Amino acid sequence: MTLLDDLLQANEAFVKNEEFKAFTTDKTPNKKAVFLSCMDTRLSELSTKALGLKNGDIKQLKNAGAVVSHPYGSTMRSILVAVYALNVDEVYIMGHHDCGFGALKPEPVIEEMKARGIDAETFNTLKNSGIDVTNWLKGFDSVEESVTETVSNVKNHPLLAQSIPVHGLVMDPETGKVDVIVNGYENVK
Numbered sequence: 001m002t003l004l005d006d007l008l009q010a011n012e013a014f015v016k017n018e019e020f021k022a023f024t025t026d027k028t029p030n031k032k033a034v035f036l037s038c039m040d041t042r043l044s045e046l047s048t049k050a051l052g053l054k055n056g057d058i059k060q061l062k063n064a065g066a067v068v069s070h071p072y073g074s075t076m077r078s079i080l081v082a083v084y085a086l087n088v089d090e091v092y093i094m095g096h097h098d099c100g101f102g103a104l105k106p107e108p109v110i111e112e113m114k115a116r117g118i119d120a121e122t123f124n125t126l127k128n129s130g131i132d133v134t135n136w137l138k139g140f141d142s143v144e145e146s147v148t149e150t151v152s153n154v155k156n157h158p159l160l161a162q163s164i165p166v167h168g169l170v171m172d173p174e175t176g177k178v179d180v181i182v183n184g185y186e187n188v189k
């Protein structure tokens with residue numbers, strides 16, 4: 001049985017047993033906040049439960065490293081949509097210690113791409129179009145610095161209202177303990 005078969009079998013039982021009733025909520029978040037955190041599997045549930053958050057409380061975004069690196073990429077767009085269309089008043093950027101993306105070295109990833117059939121020429125073609133894959137895949141040395149930079153990128157976005165606090169947090173993936181790196185209430189206008 002494939003993974004997809006497993007998932008569909010679980011889904012059939014879930015719907016049939018009406019387990020969805022435990023998850024009933026609506027489109028707007030109870031706590032009026034959007035969280036960007038890392039896609040690390042250790043944070044799947046820990047990232048909300050360690051903060052006392054329940055299903056329906058917040059808008060959740062996940063990506064590798066909890067990073068907003070492009071001002072007009074889909075992560076930044078999601079934050080803006082949350083603020084202007086989904087009743088969100090605060091933004092939280094939450095990185096974590098021992099981040100797999102932070103430690104990522106681009107070179108082995110690129111080698112793996114080549115081993116799986118990506119033509120070496122593709123990297124040159126992309127470079128000529130302004131996309132340096134090595135830089136694009138690069139992680140970060142310090143999660144605190146990365147969170148601070150992403151907070152700054154979001155906070156200074158030309159389309160984000162100055163009244164919206166943008167907080168920066170770092171979570172311990174073992175214990176769930178959170179440290180505040182940037183208190184967004186201190187830089188609202």
Ligand SMILES: [Zn+2]
Nearest residue numbers: 038040099100
């Ligand atoms: Zn991570």
